[in-house]
Amino acid sequence: MNSITAAFKPSVGEAPKQQGTIPSLKLSDGNEIPLLGYGLGTIYFKKNASSGFDEATVSHALAAIEAGYTHLDGAEAYANESELGAAISRSPVPRSSLFITTKTSVSPKDPSISAALDRSLAALGIDHVDLYLLHHPFFAAADPSLLASKWAEMEALRDSGRARSIGVSNFLREHLEPILAVARHPPVINQIEYHPYLQHEDGGEDLVRWCQGKGVAVAGYSVLTPLTSSRDGPVDEVYARLAKKYGVGESEVGLRWALDQGVVVITTGRNEERLKGYLDRVPAFKLTPREVEEISEAGRRRRYRGYWKQRIQEGDWR
Numbered sequence: 001m002n003s004i005t006a007a008f009k010p011s012v013g014e015a016p017k018q019q020g021t022i023p024s025l026k027l028s029d030g031n032e033i034p035l036l037g038y039g040l041g042t043i044y045f046k047k048n049a050s051s052g053f054d055e056a057t058v059s060h061a062l063a064a065i066e067a068g069y070t071h072l073d074g075a076e077a078y079a080n081e082s083e084l085g086a087a088i089s090r091s092p093v094p095r096s097s098l099f100i101t102t103k104t105s106v107s108p109k110d111p112s113i114s115a116a117l118d119r120s121l122a123a124l125g126i127d128h129v130d131l132y133l134l135h136h137p138f139f140a141a142a143d144p145s146l147l148a149s150k151w152a153e154m155e156a157l158r159d160s161g162r163a164r165s166i167g168v169s170n171f172l173r174e175h176l177e178p179i180l181a182v183a184r185h186p187p188v189i190n191q192i193e194y195h196p197y198l199q200h201e202d203g204g205e206d207l208v209r210w211c212q213g214k215g216v217a218v219a220g221y222s223v224l225t226p227l228t229s230s231r232d233g234p235v236d237e238v239y240a241r242l243a244k245k246y247g248v249g250e251s252e253v254g255l256r257w258a259l260d261q262g263v264v265v266i267t268t269g270r271n272e273e274r275l276k277g278y279l280d281r282v283p284a285f286k287l288t289p290r291e292v293e294e295i296s297e298a299g300r301r302r303r304y305r306g307y308w309k310q311r312i313q314e315g316d317w318r
Protein backbone atom coordinates (compact mmCIF):
# COMPACT_ATOMS: atom_id res chain seq x y z
CA MET A 1 0.00 0.00 0.00
CA ASN A 2 1.40 3.43 -0.84
CA SER A 3 1.29 6.46 1.43
CA ILE A 4 -1.69 7.82 -0.45
CA THR A 5 -3.98 4.86 0.05
CA ALA A 6 -2.69 4.44 3.60
CA ALA A 7 -3.79 7.99 4.36
CA PHE A 8 -7.41 7.24 3.52
CA LYS A 9 -7.82 3.86 5.13
CA PRO A 10 -9.52 3.32 8.47
CA SER A 11 -7.01 4.02 11.20
CA VAL A 12 -5.77 0.95 13.02
CA GLY A 13 -3.79 1.57 16.18
CA GLU A 14 -3.96 5.35 15.62
CA ALA A 15 -6.02 7.92 17.46
CA PRO A 16 -9.51 7.74 15.93
CA LYS A 17 -10.03 10.40 13.29
CA GLN A 18 -12.46 13.12 14.22
CA GLN A 19 -15.73 12.30 12.50
CA GLY A 20 -15.97 14.23 9.26
CA THR A 21 -12.25 14.89 9.00
CA ILE A 22 -10.87 14.27 5.53
CA PRO A 23 -7.30 12.97 5.20
CA SER A 24 -4.90 14.70 2.85
CA LEU A 25 -2.46 13.69 0.16
CA LYS A 26 1.04 15.18 0.07
CA LEU A 27 1.76 16.76 -3.31
CA SER A 28 5.17 16.77 -5.00
CA ASP A 29 5.77 20.38 -3.88
CA GLY A 30 5.24 19.39 -0.23
CA ASN A 31 1.78 20.98 0.10
CA GLU A 32 -1.18 18.85 1.18
CA ILE A 33 -4.54 18.49 -0.56
CA PRO A 34 -7.64 17.05 1.15
CA LEU A 35 -8.56 13.82 -0.63
CA LEU A 36 -12.23 14.74 -1.02
CA GLY A 37 -13.30 18.08 -2.50
CA TYR A 38 -16.59 19.87 -3.15
CA GLY A 39 -16.95 21.28 -6.66
CA LEU A 40 -18.90 24.32 -7.83
CA GLY A 41 -18.86 23.43 -11.52
CA THR A 42 -21.99 21.34 -11.56
CA ILE A 43 -24.38 23.05 -9.18
CA TYR A 44 -26.29 25.30 -11.48
CA PHE A 45 -28.69 27.97 -10.44
CA LYS A 46 -30.23 30.81 -12.36
CA LYS A 47 -28.34 33.97 -11.55
CA ASN A 48 -30.46 36.68 -10.01
CA ALA A 49 -31.09 38.92 -13.01
CA SER A 50 -30.64 42.20 -11.17
CA SER A 51 -27.53 41.41 -9.12
CA GLY A 52 -25.96 38.61 -11.20
CA PHE A 53 -25.28 36.94 -7.85
CA ASP A 54 -26.77 33.64 -6.79
CA GLU A 55 -27.54 33.19 -3.08
CA ALA A 56 -28.52 29.54 -3.55
CA THR A 57 -25.00 28.72 -4.74
CA VAL A 58 -23.57 30.48 -1.67
CA SER A 59 -25.89 28.46 0.59
CA HIS A 60 -24.84 25.15 -0.92
CA ALA A 61 -21.12 25.96 -0.74
CA LEU A 62 -21.54 27.21 2.84
CA ALA A 63 -23.43 24.04 3.80
CA ALA A 64 -20.60 21.95 2.34
CA ILE A 65 -17.99 23.89 4.35
CA GLU A 66 -20.06 23.62 7.51
CA ALA A 67 -20.46 19.88 6.93
CA GLY A 68 -16.65 19.55 6.89
CA TYR A 69 -15.57 19.98 3.26
CA THR A 70 -12.44 22.13 3.38
CA HIS A 71 -11.38 21.52 -0.23
CA LEU A 72 -13.42 23.62 -2.66
CA ASP A 73 -13.06 23.36 -6.41
CA GLY A 74 -13.94 26.35 -8.59
CA ALA A 75 -13.07 27.81 -11.97
CA GLU A 76 -13.35 31.17 -13.66
CA ALA A 77 -15.47 29.44 -16.33
CA TYR A 78 -18.09 28.43 -13.75
CA ALA A 79 -18.97 32.13 -13.33
CA ASN A 80 -19.59 31.66 -9.62
CA GLU A 81 -16.29 32.58 -7.97
CA SER A 82 -18.02 35.52 -6.22
CA GLU A 83 -20.52 33.10 -4.72
CA LEU A 84 -17.69 30.81 -3.59
CA GLY A 85 -15.92 33.87 -2.17
CA ALA A 86 -19.05 34.83 -0.22
CA ALA A 87 -19.28 31.31 1.22
CA ILE A 88 -15.61 31.48 2.25
CA SER A 89 -16.00 34.85 3.97
CA ARG A 90 -19.31 33.97 5.69
CA SER A 91 -18.10 30.60 6.92
CA PRO A 92 -16.82 30.21 10.49
CA VAL A 93 -13.94 28.07 9.15
CA PRO A 94 -10.76 30.17 8.89
CA ARG A 95 -9.25 30.72 5.44
CA SER A 96 -6.08 28.95 6.61
CA SER A 97 -8.08 25.72 7.13
CA LEU A 98 -9.54 25.80 3.61
CA PHE A 99 -8.00 24.52 0.39
CA ILE A 100 -9.24 26.63 -2.52
CA THR A 101 -8.72 25.58 -6.13
CA THR A 102 -9.62 27.60 -9.18
CA LYS A 103 -8.84 27.20 -12.87
CA THR A 104 -8.11 29.33 -15.89
CA SER A 105 -9.19 28.61 -19.46
CA VAL A 106 -6.37 30.08 -21.49
CA SER A 107 -8.01 31.83 -24.38
CA PRO A 108 -6.55 33.68 -27.37
CA LYS A 109 -8.85 36.60 -26.45
CA ASP A 110 -7.38 36.91 -22.97
CA PRO A 111 -3.84 35.60 -23.02
CA SER A 112 -2.54 36.78 -19.62
CA ILE A 113 -2.74 34.05 -17.00
CA SER A 114 -1.55 36.48 -14.33
CA ALA A 115 -4.48 38.83 -15.09
CA ALA A 116 -6.86 35.86 -14.99
CA LEU A 117 -5.60 34.87 -11.54
CA ASP A 118 -5.99 38.45 -10.31
CA ARG A 119 -9.62 38.44 -11.50
CA SER A 120 -10.24 35.14 -9.73
CA LEU A 121 -8.61 36.31 -6.48
CA ALA A 122 -10.70 39.51 -6.56
CA ALA A 123 -13.91 37.53 -7.12
CA LEU A 124 -12.99 35.03 -4.40
CA GLY A 125 -11.95 37.81 -2.00
CA ILE A 126 -8.69 36.06 -1.06
CA ASP A 127 -5.01 36.86 -1.59
CA HIS A 128 -3.87 33.42 -2.78
CA VAL A 129 -5.34 30.17 -4.03
CA ASP A 130 -4.07 26.84 -2.77
CA LEU A 131 -4.15 25.33 -6.25
CA TYR A 132 -4.36 26.97 -9.65
CA LEU A 133 -5.04 24.81 -12.70
CA LEU A 134 -4.91 25.18 -16.46
CA HIS A 135 -8.51 24.06 -17.05
CA HIS A 136 -7.79 22.22 -20.31
CA PRO A 137 -5.07 21.95 -22.97
CA PHE A 138 -7.22 23.15 -25.90
CA PHE A 139 -5.34 26.46 -26.17
CA ALA A 140 -2.31 24.54 -27.46
CA ALA A 141 -4.11 22.46 -30.11
CA ALA A 142 -2.74 24.52 -33.01
CA ASP A 143 0.60 25.37 -31.39
CA PRO A 144 1.95 22.82 -28.88
CA SER A 145 4.86 25.15 -27.99
CA LEU A 146 2.28 27.10 -25.97
CA LEU A 147 2.21 24.28 -23.41
CA ALA A 148 5.71 25.11 -22.13
CA SER A 149 5.37 28.90 -22.47
CA LYS A 150 2.04 29.03 -20.62
CA TRP A 151 3.46 26.72 -17.98
CA ALA A 152 6.31 29.21 -17.41
CA GLU A 153 3.61 31.83 -16.65
CA MET A 154 2.04 29.43 -14.13
CA GLU A 155 5.44 28.98 -12.47
CA ALA A 156 5.75 32.76 -12.06
CA LEU A 157 2.40 32.77 -10.22
CA ARG A 158 3.70 30.14 -7.83
CA ASP A 159 6.89 32.15 -7.32
CA SER A 160 4.74 35.19 -6.50
CA GLY A 161 2.87 33.26 -3.77
CA ARG A 162 -0.55 34.01 -5.32
CA ALA A 163 -0.88 30.30 -6.17
CA ARG A 164 0.61 27.97 -3.56
CA SER A 165 0.49 24.96 -5.93
CA ILE A 166 0.03 24.75 -9.69
CA GLY A 167 -1.36 22.00 -11.88
CA VAL A 168 -3.38 21.06 -14.92
CA SER A 169 -6.74 19.58 -15.81
CA ASN A 170 -7.88 17.37 -18.68
CA PHE A 171 -4.27 16.85 -19.81
CA LEU A 172 -3.10 13.71 -21.61
CA ARG A 173 0.45 12.37 -21.55
CA GLU A 174 1.18 14.25 -24.82
CA HIS A 175 0.30 17.55 -23.08
CA LEU A 176 2.21 16.81 -19.90
CA GLU A 177 5.47 15.57 -21.40
CA PRO A 178 6.57 18.89 -22.94
CA ILE A 179 5.93 20.59 -19.60
CA LEU A 180 7.67 17.97 -17.48
CA ALA A 181 10.71 18.23 -19.77
CA VAL A 182 11.32 21.89 -18.88
CA ALA A 183 9.43 22.67 -15.66
CA ARG A 184 11.11 24.32 -12.67
CA HIS A 185 7.89 23.59 -10.75
CA PRO A 186 6.27 20.50 -12.31
CA PRO A 187 2.45 20.27 -12.24
CA VAL A 188 1.48 18.74 -8.91
CA ILE A 189 -1.86 17.39 -10.12
CA ASN A 190 -3.89 16.55 -13.21
CA GLN A 191 -7.66 16.82 -12.64
CA ILE A 192 -9.43 14.51 -15.12
CA GLU A 193 -12.76 12.82 -15.68
CA TYR A 194 -12.30 9.45 -14.00
CA HIS A 195 -14.83 6.71 -13.40
CA PRO A 196 -15.17 3.03 -14.28
CA TYR A 197 -16.47 3.94 -17.76
CA LEU A 198 -13.52 6.26 -18.50
CA GLN A 199 -10.32 4.71 -17.20
CA HIS A 200 -7.90 6.31 -19.71
CA GLU A 201 -6.26 3.06 -20.68
CA ASP A 202 -6.39 3.69 -24.44
CA GLY A 203 -3.81 1.76 -26.46
CA GLY A 204 -2.47 0.02 -23.36
CA GLU A 205 -1.52 3.37 -21.81
CA ASP A 206 -2.72 3.93 -18.26
CA LEU A 207 -2.85 7.72 -17.79
CA VAL A 208 -3.55 7.57 -14.05
CA ARG A 209 -0.62 5.30 -13.23
CA TRP A 210 1.60 7.20 -15.69
CA CYS A 211 0.85 10.53 -13.97
CA GLN A 212 1.34 9.07 -10.50
CA GLY A 213 4.64 7.52 -11.61
CA LYS A 214 5.83 10.97 -12.71
CA GLY A 215 4.89 12.54 -9.37
CA VAL A 216 1.77 14.18 -10.80
CA ALA A 217 -1.12 13.31 -8.50
CA VAL A 218 -4.48 12.61 -10.12
CA ALA A 219 -7.78 14.18 -9.10
CA GLY A 220 -10.94 12.64 -10.51
CA TYR A 221 -14.16 14.43 -11.37
CA SER A 222 -17.47 12.80 -12.32
CA VAL A 223 -16.36 9.74 -10.37
CA LEU A 224 -20.04 8.90 -9.73
CA THR A 225 -20.98 8.77 -13.43
CA PRO A 226 -22.30 5.16 -13.23
CA LEU A 227 -24.91 6.47 -10.75
CA THR A 228 -25.71 9.72 -12.58
CA SER A 229 -25.35 10.25 -16.33
CA SER A 230 -24.50 6.69 -17.42
CA ARG A 231 -26.82 4.49 -15.36
CA ASP A 232 -27.93 0.86 -15.76
CA GLY A 233 -24.48 -0.34 -16.70
CA PRO A 234 -22.10 -3.21 -16.01
CA VAL A 235 -20.78 -1.96 -12.65
CA ASP A 236 -24.23 -1.83 -11.02
CA GLU A 237 -24.13 -5.40 -9.71
CA VAL A 238 -20.65 -4.96 -8.16
CA TYR A 239 -21.57 -1.61 -6.56
CA ALA A 240 -24.74 -3.12 -5.04
CA ARG A 241 -22.89 -6.16 -3.68
CA LEU A 242 -20.06 -4.11 -2.13
CA ALA A 243 -22.46 -1.53 -0.71
CA LYS A 244 -24.26 -4.37 1.08
CA LYS A 245 -21.00 -5.95 2.27
CA TYR A 246 -19.72 -2.69 3.82
CA GLY A 247 -23.12 -1.31 4.92
CA VAL A 248 -22.65 1.89 2.90
CA GLY A 249 -24.31 3.56 -0.09
CA GLU A 250 -23.38 2.82 -3.69
CA SER A 251 -22.04 6.37 -4.08
CA GLU A 252 -19.61 5.64 -1.26
CA VAL A 253 -18.38 2.50 -3.03
CA GLY A 254 -17.91 4.62 -6.18
CA LEU A 255 -15.89 7.24 -4.30
CA ARG A 256 -13.73 4.58 -2.64
CA TRP A 257 -12.96 2.98 -6.02
CA ALA A 258 -11.05 6.16 -6.95
CA LEU A 259 -9.63 6.92 -3.49
CA ASP A 260 -8.26 3.41 -3.15
CA GLN A 261 -6.18 4.07 -6.27
CA GLY A 262 -4.68 7.16 -4.63
CA VAL A 263 -6.92 9.48 -6.65
CA VAL A 264 -8.21 12.72 -5.06
CA VAL A 265 -11.98 12.97 -5.63
CA ILE A 266 -13.95 16.09 -6.51
CA THR A 267 -17.64 15.49 -5.98
CA THR A 268 -20.57 17.80 -5.33
CA GLY A 269 -24.29 17.92 -4.66
CA ARG A 270 -27.13 19.80 -3.04
CA ASN A 271 -28.21 16.96 -0.77
CA GLU A 272 -26.64 17.79 2.60
CA GLU A 273 -27.44 14.42 4.17
CA ARG A 274 -25.70 12.59 1.34
CA LEU A 275 -22.66 14.88 1.56
CA LYS A 276 -22.39 14.46 5.34
CA GLY A 277 -22.76 10.71 4.88
CA TYR A 278 -19.67 10.68 2.65
CA LEU A 279 -17.63 12.35 5.39
CA ASP A 280 -18.81 9.86 8.01
CA ARG A 281 -18.68 6.65 6.01
CA VAL A 282 -16.09 7.01 3.23
CA PRO A 283 -13.05 7.24 5.56
CA ALA A 284 -14.37 4.33 7.61
CA PHE A 285 -13.99 1.52 5.08
CA LYS A 286 -11.70 0.51 2.27
CA LEU A 287 -12.07 -1.71 -0.78
CA THR A 288 -9.60 -4.53 -1.25
CA PRO A 289 -7.34 -4.39 -4.34
CA ARG A 290 -9.39 -7.30 -5.73
CA GLU A 291 -12.64 -5.33 -5.28
CA VAL A 292 -11.16 -2.24 -6.94
CA GLU A 293 -10.14 -4.43 -9.87
CA GLU A 294 -13.57 -6.09 -10.02
CA ILE A 295 -15.17 -2.66 -10.50
CA SER A 296 -12.52 -1.64 -13.05
CA GLU A 297 -12.99 -4.87 -14.96
CA ALA A 298 -16.78 -4.47 -15.11
CA GLY A 299 -16.36 -0.80 -16.10
CA ARG A 300 -14.21 -1.68 -19.11
CA ARG A 301 -17.33 -3.15 -20.73
CA ARG A 302 -18.72 0.36 -21.30
CA ARG A 303 -17.11 3.56 -22.56
CA TYR A 304 -18.66 6.90 -21.66
CA ARG A 305 -17.37 10.45 -21.47
CA GLY A 306 -19.50 13.20 -19.93
CA TYR A 307 -17.38 16.31 -20.47
CA TRP A 308 -15.63 18.12 -23.31
CA LYS A 309 -16.98 15.85 -26.07
CA GLN A 310 -17.66 18.75 -28.41
CA ARG A 311 -14.13 20.15 -28.11
CA ILE A 312 -12.74 16.69 -28.79
CA GLN A 313 -14.97 16.34 -31.88
CA GLU A 314 -13.77 19.74 -33.07
CA GLY A 315 -10.24 18.31 -33.10
CA ASP A 316 -8.86 20.19 -30.10
CA TRP A 317 -8.04 16.95 -28.37
CA ARG A 318 -8.47 13.19 -28.70
Ligand SMILES: NC(=O)C1=CN([C@@H]2O[C@H](COP(=O)(O)OP(=O)(O)OC[C@H]3O[C@@H](n4cnc5c(N)ncnc54)[C@H](O)[C@@H]3O)[C@@H](O)[C@H]2O)C=CC1
Pocket (backbone or CB within 6 Å): 038, 039, 040, 041, 042, 043, 073, 074, 135, 169, 170, 191, 192, 221, 222, 223, 224, 225, 227, 228, 250, 251, 266, 267, 268, 269, 270, 271, 307
Ligand atom coordinates in the same frame (compact mmCIF):
# COMPACT_ATOMS: atom_id res chain seq x y z
N1 LIG B 1 -11.89 20.08 -14.62
C1 LIG B 1 -12.97 19.82 -15.32
O1 LIG B 1 -12.97 19.90 -16.56
C2 LIG B 1 -14.23 19.42 -14.60
C3 LIG B 1 -14.30 19.54 -13.24
N2 LIG B 1 -15.45 19.16 -12.56
C4 LIG B 1 -15.47 19.42 -11.10
O2 LIG B 1 -15.93 18.26 -10.43
C5 LIG B 1 -17.11 18.57 -9.66
C6 LIG B 1 -17.98 17.35 -9.51
O3 LIG B 1 -18.39 16.90 -10.79
P1 LIG B 1 -19.64 15.91 -10.94
O4 LIG B 1 -19.62 15.35 -12.30
O5 LIG B 1 -20.89 16.63 -10.55
O6 LIG B 1 -19.29 14.82 -9.84
P2 LIG B 1 -19.93 13.46 -9.33
O7 LIG B 1 -19.71 12.37 -10.33
O8 LIG B 1 -19.36 13.26 -7.98
O9 LIG B 1 -21.49 13.68 -9.27
C7 LIG B 1 -22.11 14.44 -8.27
C8 LIG B 1 -23.61 14.28 -8.41
O10 LIG B 1 -23.96 12.92 -8.20
C9 LIG B 1 -25.18 12.88 -7.51
N3 LIG B 1 -25.29 11.57 -6.87
C10 LIG B 1 -24.49 11.05 -5.91
N4 LIG B 1 -24.88 9.81 -5.57
C11 LIG B 1 -25.95 9.52 -6.35
C12 LIG B 1 -26.80 8.38 -6.49
N5 LIG B 1 -26.63 7.29 -5.72
N6 LIG B 1 -27.80 8.45 -7.37
C13 LIG B 1 -27.98 9.54 -8.14
N7 LIG B 1 -27.22 10.65 -8.06
C14 LIG B 1 -26.21 10.63 -7.18
C15 LIG B 1 -25.06 14.04 -6.54
O11 LIG B 1 -26.30 14.46 -6.06
C16 LIG B 1 -24.40 15.08 -7.41
O12 LIG B 1 -25.36 15.85 -8.10
C17 LIG B 1 -17.71 19.76 -10.40
O13 LIG B 1 -18.62 20.50 -9.65
C18 LIG B 1 -16.46 20.53 -10.77
O14 LIG B 1 -16.01 21.26 -9.66
C19 LIG B 1 -16.51 18.60 -13.23
C20 LIG B 1 -16.48 18.47 -14.58
C21 LIG B 1 -15.35 18.89 -15.38
Ligand SMILES: O=CCc1c[nH]c2ccccc12
Pocket (backbone or CB within 6 Å): 041, 042, 075, 077, 078, 307
Ligand atom coordinates in the same frame (compact mmCIF):
# COMPACT_ATOMS: atom_id res chain seq x y z
O1 LIG C 1 -15.18 22.05 -15.54
C1 LIG C 1 -15.88 21.39 -16.26
C2 LIG C 1 -17.26 21.36 -16.57
C3 LIG C 1 -17.98 22.63 -16.46
C4 LIG C 1 -19.02 22.83 -15.62
N1 LIG C 1 -19.47 24.08 -15.78
C5 LIG C 1 -18.73 24.71 -16.74
C6 LIG C 1 -18.81 25.98 -17.26
C7 LIG C 1 -17.92 26.34 -18.24
C8 LIG C 1 -16.95 25.45 -18.68
C9 LIG C 1 -16.89 24.16 -18.15
C10 LIG C 1 -17.78 23.79 -17.19
